[in-house]
Amino acid sequence: MSRRVLLQEGMRLLRPFRRLILLAAACGAAAGLATVALLATVNRALNQPEGLASGLFGAFLGLCAMTLVGRAVSDILTNRVGQRLVAQVRTALGRKILEAPIAALERYRSHRLLPVLTKDVDMISDIAFLLASLLIASAVTLGCFIYLAWLSLPMFLLLLVSLGLGSIIQYRARARAIRGFRAARDSEDTLHKAYRAISEGAKELRINRRRRAMVFGGQIEATIDRIRAINEGAIRNFVLANTVGSALLFLVIGLLLAWQLLFPAPDQAVLSGFVLVLLFVKGPMDQIIAAIPSLGRAQIAFGRIAELSAGFVTPEPGVTTDRPVPPDRQIDSLALRGLRYAYPASKGSTPFTLGPIDLTIRRGEIVFIVGDNGSGKTTLIKLLLGLYVPTEGEVLLDGRPVTDLDRDDYRQLFTTVFADYHLFEELAEDADGLAERAGPYLERLEIAHKVTVENGAFSTTDLSTGQRKRLALVQAYLERRPIVVFDEWAADQDPTFRRIFYTELLPELRSQGRTLIVISHDDRYFDIADRVVRLDAGRVQAEEVAVAKDPAP
Template sequence: MRSLLRLWPYVRPVRGTLALAAGVTVLASCLVLVIPLTLKWIVDGPVAARDPSGVWLGGLALLVLGFTEAALFGVRRVVVARPLARVEADMRAALYAHLQRLPVAFHDRWPSGQLLSRATTDLMLLRIFLAFPLTFLLVNSVTIVVGFAILLQQDVRLGLVLLAPVAPLVVLCSLFEHRYSRAARSAQDLIGDLTTLVEESVLGIRVVKGFGRHRSKQQAFTALAERLRGTELRKAALLGGLWAVIVVLPELAIGATLLLGVVRVGEGDLSAGTLVAFLSTALALRWPVESIGFLLAVTNDAASATDRYFEVMDTPAQADAPVPAARRAQPRRPDGLRLEGVTFRYPDAPPAAPPVLRGVDLHVRPGETMALVGGTGSGKTTLTALVPRLYEPTAGRITLDGRDSASMPREQLRALVAVAFEDPTLFSATAAENVLMGARGATEDDLLRALEVARAGFVHELPQGRRTQVGEQGLSLSGGQRQRLALARAIVGRPRFLVLDDPLSALDVHTEALVEAALREVLATTTALVVAHRPSTVLLADRVALLSRGRIAAVGTHQDLLHTNEEYAHLMSGPAPGTDGPEVP
């Protein structure tokens, strides 16, 4: 219940509708309990008096009660359908919005399949719980209490016999709930793992097929599916055992009541009508009692789903950290991009691991293009992710034209800074929509200009031109085409600051030369930080910064560093044709 009570903020707007549905259902269930009283009147009245007209009247009353009960249950279903669909939609929208606000570090840790299962399967379980078990736990409890009150009012001794199974059933349900809740949580986590495996296999189908790993993936899927199957069977066994006991114990009590009642009717101690009414009421209570197991099972599934949902929702979203007044007060001035004492350690890094970046100091002057060069693992990509605040520096600060980026709302910051990554991400949208995602309010002219600069004119030759759907992850395009669209997306908004993480690595030398020629025009009007591995990309820059072991080891022009820095010369060297050694360009 502690878990399920957390749903109240989402349920509160429809509480009136749920109360109406519960009231209608309670009324319908209470009508079921009126039927035995009508039977008692028929048996002790018209039947005992041999009055056929009275029997017909009683039969008509039973028919009206039955139709009214059915109509009320139908009304309940109609009443709750729309508002509960709204609750599910609101919770899903809240989850998606929260996922967008969570830091990149969160998404680095969480498998996408686990998030997907929370947004789909878990929310479906919660809607089912709100639509059925939530109402019927209340309705059946009221029905059982009212029913036993009627039974005890009719005959105390028979009522006490029928109440005998209550104590063992309470103990059994308590044990069941503890064991079933663990199995339910395990099953839901396995569904998330299975979803992740399927998603990865589909997105990586080229790698799977290219390396002939389909059998190993199939084996991994089968093993995980078997674990899920075993967990579901364990849940079914627990529910089956509970249901068997819940059915058997009340049936034994009803049988004992029948025997005792028949003996008392034979002795004249009890009227036949009272016995019929008593047994009819007991039989009417069979469903409310027998449904306890099913309702508990669905409720535990819903409680586990709620816990999983709020595991994500309880994760703090990115918030703009408070900045000292001295840092906030700095006026905007054409100062370019500055990194001052920037240190960064990944949140999930081992405590003994050194920081990825250690006291980085770097100044990219206004309108300047700075190339960032370094060996594999030196922290280049991490540094570029700090500028748009995809990650927050552990220490130090980053300023844009004199303003501390930590003091700027993220929306404003990301309107100033555009990014393009080495591994471009495209979405299931048109080529134009993927590019225009880079700037709000970008016009058709901006789109055409960006496509021209990025040498992405190939989109005009697609089946529907730039309105062609590029497919999930843009896998219908080549790697170079995806990089060019990502580059167009970065420059479509004419950003003040541009951060490019080796955006031309997938291009052939001829296309690279064309893109670089057009890119020079863009870089001439912006302040840019470009991660580079090729000498041709480095030559786009005014200056070069060498990042080594998490620090800026040297800054200068390409030619100066070639002659003064051995590490830089080694990074920029390559085997010359017909030789075994490196040649410095």
């Protein structure tokens, strides 16, 4: 991402806090100028017989108070801006992720998404605490330079030559370090992906020693060593550059002390003041230089945040976090007409295309969608649910096309248990009477001894895979939505619960007037369905009427 885009994004984020920033800058600058004036006062006191006379002593106390108060106020205001900025970034990213199209989220991948939301945002938070001290250090440094130029212009020019050489070294070191930090940050994504692999694949790694050693040595250990080496090299460049800069500053002080041998001796107060201020200003300068690595990392982090923000810059129409939930309703039919969906082309492979598909599902039907892996079943379900926007064709609800503006309202008709489902502890229904409604289902699915509903939430979701899916089924019962979609629900169940699901639970849901769409490979239960839709290579290969059933009430 270009520096111009980063600057524009930074200005946009900081715009709500411009008054606080200006006030913090003014207080920091006042503290810096008071510090410089305090140095001048001390220099005068050291070079006059009466020392801190009554007038100088009052000025000394006033300048001390101004320095301390200015620093404190600047710190408080800057930290307030930093914390509010971080809160704003976190809120904005959370909102953008919730409102982003599902296809865009799936392309971004969680191992790239999570480090931005955690490590990069935390880096912005950390740098916020440095801003106040950097602001004051910069003001002190600038004020000291102005005071040094006022004391002696020739000596100040000698100082500028020294600092110019040091700045060239610093610039080159910083450029190399920034490249290193960027490479290290890219490796952080790789490391996060490896950590996720050893967490989710712990069982497989435990029974395969060779793979375990390969993952640890080739991915985790190698990536960690690469990050360590890159960061060590980048910091080493900064340290060496700082050392050279300090050496040049001490060289200037040595030359000033030997000034009398080269030029007519200046006033003693000028020379002592120059050396005193140089020794003092080295502290603020070192503080600025020491913060450069953190600023470099913050620049990389901010770039990643801006990249993520730009990736989700186009929210899905009608998807907001504060939009009211539409009232409950029943449906008569759900139809697909000429529906087609093409995945984005990837390098070196032909993208999968689903359709065109024509399909009508009526209220109270049980429709099984079957087919081999890769035939397009999950893609079809995502189109039915309105999670994907069709490339061509349309979805009709009771004969009316579903548009971009009402697609999110359309989704509220569905309850879904995906194959890769996420089970939330909190239930999204009204808590009144929820425990009583959930109890019979928990008993029937034999998980009441482990789970209860308390204060509108499940007491735990720490269950086996099969039990968690049964709990997701309880959630589907409680939501009472007119269309229920199951994606391989029975795949993780034992034969008893598989039989109960197909022969008891599905007919029971159907008797409540619900429409059921089931992805299944259990051909022994296909006769439960009203229709079986077979997919092959993204097309409807066959649509079979299974067994005639009484119409739904």
